[in-house]
Amino acid sequence: MEQNETIHLQPVNKFVLKDLATPTKINWCPGCGDFGILMGLKNAVVELKKEQHEIFLISGIGCSSKTPYWVKLYGYNGLHGRALPFATGLKLANHALTVIVVGGDGDGYSEGGNHFMHACRRNIDMTYIVFNNQVYGLTTGQASPTSEKGFKTKATPDPVIEEPVNPVALAIAAGATYVARAYAGDVQHLKRIIIDAVAHKGFAFIDVLQPCVTFNHHNTFDFYKQRLYKLEDEQFDFTDKAKAFVRAQEWGEKIPIGLFFKVERDTYESQVPALQKEVLLKQSLDMRKQVGDVMREFS
Amino acid sequence: MVEMNKLVWKIGGEAGYGIMSTGAMFARACLRGNLHVFDYTEYPSLIRGGHNNYAVRVEEKEVHSQIKTVNILAALNKETIDLHLDQLVFHGAVLYDQDDFPIDLSKLRKDVSYLHIPLLKMVRDYKAERIMRNNILLGASFALVSYDFAIVESVIKDFFRGKGDEVVQQNIGLAKAGYNYIIDNYKSVVDSFPCKLRKIVDDQKTLAHGKRILVTGNEACSLGALAAGCKFVSIYPMTPISGILSFMERYEKQFSIVVKQPEDEIAGINMVIGAWHAGTRALVATSGGGFCLMVEGIGLAAMTETPLVVINGMRGGPSTGMPTWTEQGDLQFILHAGHGDFPKIVLAPGDVNDAFSAMIEAFNLAEKYQLVVVVLTDKHLNESHKSTEQFDLSAVKIERGKWLSDADLLTITEQNKQYKRFAFAQDGVSPRVIPGQKNGIFMATSDEHDEFGVFDEEAPNRIKMMQKRFQKLESAKKDIPMPTLVGSKNAAVTIISFGSTKGAIIEAMQLLKQQKIDVNFLQLKYLMPFPSEAVAAVLKNAKKVITVECNYTAQLASLIQEHTGLTVDHHFLKYDGRPVYPEEIQDYISSILHFVKKRNVKLKNFKNLKKIKNTVEIGKNKKIKNNKKNKKARN
Numbered sequence: 003m004e005q006n007e008t009i010h011l012q013p014v015n016k017f018v019l020k021d022l023a024t025p026t027k028i029n030w031c032p033g034c035g036d037f038g039i040l041m042g043l044k045n046a047v048v049e050l051k052k053e054q055h056e057i058f059l060i061s062g063i064g065c066s067s068k069t070p071y072w073v074k075l076y077g078y079n080g081l082h083g084r085a086l087p088f089a090t091g092l093k094l095a096n097h098a099l100t101v102i103v104v105g106g107d108g109d110g111y112s113e114g115g116n117h118f119m120h121a122c123r124r125n126i127d128m129t130y131i132v133f134n135n136q137v138y139g140l141t142t143g144q145a146s147p148t149s150e151k152g153f154k155t156k157a158t159p160d161p162v163i164e165e166p167v168n169p170v171a172l173a174i175a176a177g178a179t180y181v182a183r184a185y186a187g188d189v190q191h192l193k194r195i196i197i198d199a200v201a202h203k204g205f206a207f208i209d210v211l212q213p214c215v216t217f218n219h220h221n222t223f224d225f226y227k228q229r230l231y232k233l234e235d236e237q238f239d240f241t242d243k244a245k246a247f248v249r250a251q252e253w254g255e256k257i258p259i260g261l262f263f264k265v266e267r268d269t270y271e272s273q274v275p276a277l278q279k280e281v282l283l284k285q286s287l288d289m290r291k292q293v294g295d296v297m298r299e300f301s
Numbered sequence: 302m303v304e305m306n307k308l309v310w311k312i313g314g315e316a317g318y319g320i321m322s323t324g325a326m327f328a329r330a331c332l333r334g335n336l337h338v339f340d341y342t343e344y345p346s347l348i349r350g351g352h353n354n355y356a357v358r359v360e361e362k363e364v365h366s367q368i369k370t371v372n373i374l375a376a377l378n379k380e381t382i383d384l385h386l387d388q389l390v391f392h393g394a395v396l397y398d399q400d401d402f403p404i405d406l407s408k409l410r411k412d413v414s415y416l417h418i419p420l421l422k423m424v425r426d427y428k429a430e431r432i433m434r435n436n437i438l439l440g441a442s443f444a445l446v447s448y449d450f451a452i453v454e455s456v457i458k459d460f461f462r463g464k465g466d467e468v469v470q471q472n473i474g475l476a477k478a479g480y481n482y483i484i485d486n487y488k489s490v491v492d493s494f495p496c497k498l499r500k501i502v503d504d505q506k507t508l509a510h511g512k513r514i515l516v517t518g519n520e521a522c523s524l525g526a527l528a529a530g531c532k533f534v535s536i537y538p539m540t541p542i543s544g545i546l547s548f549m550e551r552y553e554k555q556f557s558i559v560v561k562q563p564e565d566e567i568a569g570i571n572m573v574i575g576a577w578h579a580g581t582r583a584l585v586a587t588s589g590g591g592f593c594l595m596v597e598g599i600g601l602a603a604m605t606e607t608p609l610v611v612i613n614g615m616r617g618g619p620s621t622g623m624p625t626w627t628e629q630g631d632l633q634f635i636l637h638a639g640h641g642d643f644p645k646i647v648l649a650p651g652d653v654n655d656a657f658s659a660m661i662e663a664f665n666l667a668e669k670y671q672l673v674v675v676v677l678t679d680k681h682l683n684e685s686h687k688s689t690e691q692f693d694l695s696a697v698k699i700e701r702g703k704w705l706s707d708a709d710l711l712t713i714t715e716q717n718k719q720y721k722r723f724a725f726a727q728d729g730v731s732p733r734v735i736p737g738q739k740n741g742i743f744m745a746t747s748d749e750h751d752e753f754g755v756f757d758e759e760a761p762n763r764i765k766m767m768q769k770r771f772q773k774l775e776s777a778k779k780d781i782p783m784p785t786l787v788g789s790k791n792a793a794v795t796i797i798s799f800g801s802t803k804g805a806i807i808e809a810m811q812l813l814k815q816q817k818i819d820v821n822f823l824q825l826k827y828l829m830p831f832p833s834e835a836v837a838a839v840l841k842n843a844k845k846v847i848t849v850e851c852n853y854t855a856q857l858a859s860l861i862q863e864h865t866g867l868t869v870d871h872h873f874l875k876y877d878g879r880p881v882y883p884e885e886i887q888d889y890i891s892s893i894l895h896f897v898k899k900r901n902v903k904l905k906n907f908k909n910l911k912k913i914k915n916t917v918e919i920g921k922n923k924k925i926k927n928n929k930k931n932k933k934a935r936n
Contacts, residue, residue, distance in 0.1 A: 071744060074742060080574075087568035090563075120563075274559055285557055289556050301515070
């Protein structure tokens with residue numbers, strides 16, 4: 003994380019935090035973990051050394067997917083679970099944009115599970131931040147794919163009998179080149195991880211543990227305060243995939259946050275012939291000459 | 302009597318025997334003799350085994366569809382003879398290998414020439430593979446109709462060019478051996494064979510490699526999309542549109558386009574929406590089952606006013622249905638696809654020329670009016686080759702609609718205002734910006750939203766936004782051509798159809814003309830917005846109206862009734878997966894005219910009784926059904 007500290011210490015802000023404000027009133031519950039993530043995200047965005055209009059924020063559907071309304075960036079609040087494929091098309095059409103995708107655990111690991119797996123292996127240069135509160139908020143408290151076994155809510159009174167998805171292990175297994183976990187209650191740490199993830203060339207995934215004060219009375223701020231520790235504090239070797247996978251299994255008395263795994267690999271777009279010289283968007287749409295040439299092959 | 306340049310050649314065998322490539326080479330060899338070609342393939346949904354066949358129809362004049370009869374049947378297995386012998390015309394010919402699959406000629410038709418060719422022995426002599434029997438049959442077939450072998454050679458050369466000179470020479474050698482075998486062993490049959498093919502060399506312009514091309518609907522759609530400036534393609538493979546994916550992949554570098562095979566159709570449509578939102582032109586294609594998955598994406602594009610072009614190539618449904626067979630059963634589904642009320646445009650090209658121009662129109666309409674445009678095709682159009690003149694590229698215009706420049710955005714900012722992506726405009730169309738433009742930051746959302754793209758569920762805003770979105774369709778109408786009636790105004794019968802039945806209808810009109818039955822034809826290329834007034838005018842003036850459709854429930858007739866309040870007299874419906882043949886339409890129209898003549902005696906005012914309907918359903922013993930049964934079917 004040394005490199006991140008450098009970025010953190012020498013920010014070249016092209017715009018400041020208040021530029022990111024929007025007139026839209028935030029409608030999350032008071033005390034929601036999402037506020038911490040929003041703070042971390044906004045603080046990270048101003049330190050990205052990018053112009054404000056060069057960053058695109060995409061979300062799916064859910065409480066967390068409302069985020070683009072409250073950060074003044076090019077934004078798209080699309081379909082439940084489909085933010086990643088939308089982001090993929092957008093990025094391939096204009097890979098000069100910095101693309102950040104946000105969403106919740108239901109959005110990303112349930113409805114969009116297939117897209118998540120393929121985004122990991124595809125390695126398009128974008129950052130995917132999941133607000134993981136282990137419960138469905140917007141639909142008032144059903145179990146989510148990350149709800150722990152035995153989890154009960156008002157909406158689903160019988161305890162969950164499925165094992166939860168392990169997003170960090172899943173991302174490592176699926177081939178993501180940057181896999182981290184952060185915590186909504188530690189904004190500075192989260193901010194550093196987001197900056198590092200955006201700087202990473204490739205698909206960067208951050209699972210953010212986020213207490214839901216309304217529907218999840220198990221995974222609370224207290225719950226995390228007692229359990230969380232930082233991988234960087236013990237100089238964890240994030241280049242070792244096997245170790246990362248083992249550490250990703252740790253969930254109990256102690257829960258690790260920080261960078262689990264990072265590897266440099268060619269991005270998808272760096273291997274697409276059409277994108278080598280210029281972004282697709284800037285290329286001429288007039289391809290009639292080539293059509294004429296190809297048409298003759300059909301005679 | 303010798304028929305010059307009028308032939309149907311059919312090759313059949315097990316899937317995996319190379320039937321498709323041989324058929325394609327036969328068709329192209331005819332094209333290069335400046336003849337007109339239409340071909341039709343049938344194959345099951347598997348890679349090995351099962352029966353494949355490929356029919357190539359060749360004529361000097363333009364051909365629009367396949368027909369029922371066959372002149373030469375090239376059989377790679379016994380099943381081909383069992384299945385297709387009855388299609389052979391009087392004095393037709395069968396080419397086969399008696400050593401490979403002995404057949405008892407005494408039990409078969411006597412008028413047909415059965416020409417044994419020792420295919421297996423010949424490939425062995427050439428140290429070639431069994432699959433190369435095709436090339437012998439290819440050569441032999443052309444020998445039988447005395448066609449110039451040099452043309453066949455040029456096609457084989459081009460076809461196998463990528464595989465090296467040795468392979469090219471071997472394939473040419475085998476074709477030549479087949480050609481010579483017929484000349485040497487069946488000279489008298491050749492001399493007396495009633496069909497001949499001869500290349501036409503009357504004009505410099507029509508020389509081989511000249512103007513005319515042979516393309517499938519998939520190829521025409523692909524060329525059209527590229528001519529329209531499509532830079533991003535995301536297609537999950539599915540019959541019958543996989544040809545578009547492979548075309549785009551083949552030419553990806555040449556056109557500098559991005560072709561992405563997504564993890565599923567849902568990803569496919571969302572990627573394409575992302576690419577459109579970013580500001581480029583993009584295409585997604587699928588068939589009914591994949592379209593089912595895409596439907597939420599259709600709504601997303603509509604709500605965020607993102608332009609979108611989707612090709613839906615229909616096949617037999619529901620569910621997996623009949624993957625490799627044609628049908629037009631998705632019409633009403635496509636028209637209604639998506640929850641809630643929103644406008645879209647649905648186009649249905651009828652042949653390869655329509656397909657090319659439909660793509661240009663689709664891209665322009667999508668972007669000018671920020672609407673979803675679905676191009677509706679079917680397997681018969683997607684995968685059948687038709688010869689045509691090269692598409693006119695000089696007529697292609699790329700119209701991109703309303704955009705704001707950086708200067709426009711700066712002006713807005715200097716006025717202390719913010720860009721409104723969804724600004725209420727008189728024509729419903731608000732100017733777009735390219736994400737990444739300075740001073741253009743905006744939000745777009747799948748929620749109902751205000752002019753800035755921020756969610757807004759207030760009633761007055763909702764009403765204005767709904768009206769804005771529908772206004773775009775009204776505005777688009779001025780760019781949408783009205784359908785035109787082909788044929789004489791006072792025809793005895795008016796046919797209305799959409800999609801690939803066009804070819805068979807044109808051919809049927811020619812057949813009926815010979816019977817002195819005058820038929821005119823209204824092809825509907827735009828199904829949404831529906832050209833209500835034009836169709837109503839035609840219906841009111843028509844003596845007898847029939848729709849020709851490849852579905853069970855007369856979906857086009859329902860649509861016509863929905864928009865005009867007028868009913869169609871008769872439906873010709875076919876839903877067995879096979880395309881409509883001109884002869885079937887001819888028979889049907891002859892029969893209804895005969896039927897009506899009889900009824901006219903009883904019902905003096907028959908002309909006004911539009912409610913009396915008759916339906917023929919091919920595949921159900923070809924019986925003419927009365928009104929009662931028809932109603933049942935439609936329920």
